[in-house]
Amino acid sequence: MSAPVPKVGVLALQGAYREHAARLRGLGAPVREVRLPGDLDGLAGLVLPGGESTTMVRLMNEYALWAPLRDFHARGGALWGTCAGAILLAAEVTGASPAAPAQPSLGLLDVTVQRNAFGRQLESFTTPLEVAGLDVPFPAVFIRAPVITRAAPDVEVLARHGDHAVLARQGRVLASSFHPELTPDARLHELFLGMLG
Template identity: 45%
Template sequence: MAVGVLALQGSFNEHIACLRKLGVDAVEVRKPEQLAGLSGLIIPGGESTTMAKLAEKNKLFPALREFGRSGKPIWGTCAGLIFLADRASGVKAGGQELLGGLDCSVHRNFFGSQLNSFEVELPVPALASQEGGSTTCRAVFIRAPAIFDVGPSVDVLAEYPLAPGQAVEEGGSKKKVIVAVKQNNMLATAFHPELTSDLRWHSFFLKMVSNGEKGARVPGAEGIVATPADLPQSLSQVGDMPVFKEASYFSLEQQ
């Protein structure tokens, strides 16, 4: 089983390290032909406008859309969530091209500037039910987007309650926003699991990939039970994430 990581910009190195810790063949994707033979794809966090421009320059959008239409699982984190959304607000002047396919409305940089980045213990019962461990996960929000609404076929996996004054722009009256969803073959998180040592989100996604390889319709989060043979029996056996000093992600000024 080979899983690709869109490697145009952003935290692709961290995702690749997580996949390799789980014994999965991780492939950097920069050209359309590199999608051939992959069983799943991760679109990492980074600067979403820059990623879109590079994807357009490399003529990736048609191939990425076809990959999604084929039913192969795609997981978008942070900027990757923006990429997958059908509708986006708060984008730069002139807009940006979206991959689409995920029936949701997302606000780019909902939580504010880089200085407003934060970490929190986020309740995710569906993740704990499938992968075991704590009922919360450590969620790292870096200039993060948020989902305002979803279509009827989208499963909401996690929501974040807003503190007074935390919401911005048109979300100012909201008491909570959606930060993790799943729709058929698409998974999206507004935060960065790849920046923690908790590999359960990657394991969760790999089960979607495993089910897709077997030709089965990807079920809702509560129905994923298959375990890829190459995963360790306990994710607690996996060590902490390495620190990628060469990564430029944290110096970004825009999401």
């Protein structure tokens, strides 16, 4: 008899949280939508979905989620940020232009992320992506996507698009520039579930 899958949360403030929740439930994981600090209780992992990062920052301020999310990670919780969620996890965030304002982040992944690195919504695209540990390329959907421009030595870069790192892991933190929840391919969600202690 296999061990039960730990309970996973999806930050449900804005963005593609329903798609992540559906994919995780399809893999047999019990899922809770997280909007308030108390919603983190009893979770082994949390997905920070894609969406609009500045809106997510405003809502995280409103619901006082910054310290509880850092505490969740410090207590052993795994985190996965996709697109805007990856921006929220980064140690440093830069804009698409030098004039763009600084953006707060959780600082839990020792990388620098550049927002909107691939341009506007009209420049969105899907491409097969070679991912370390996967035998077949992953169909990566990039929508106003960020890129990782700097990664600390202990950050494992799992995928690149051209010269840019777009999937990286450091301990219990995973970040992807693209939207795995918008494809039928569940392998990255399986990877995240495998990170849960």
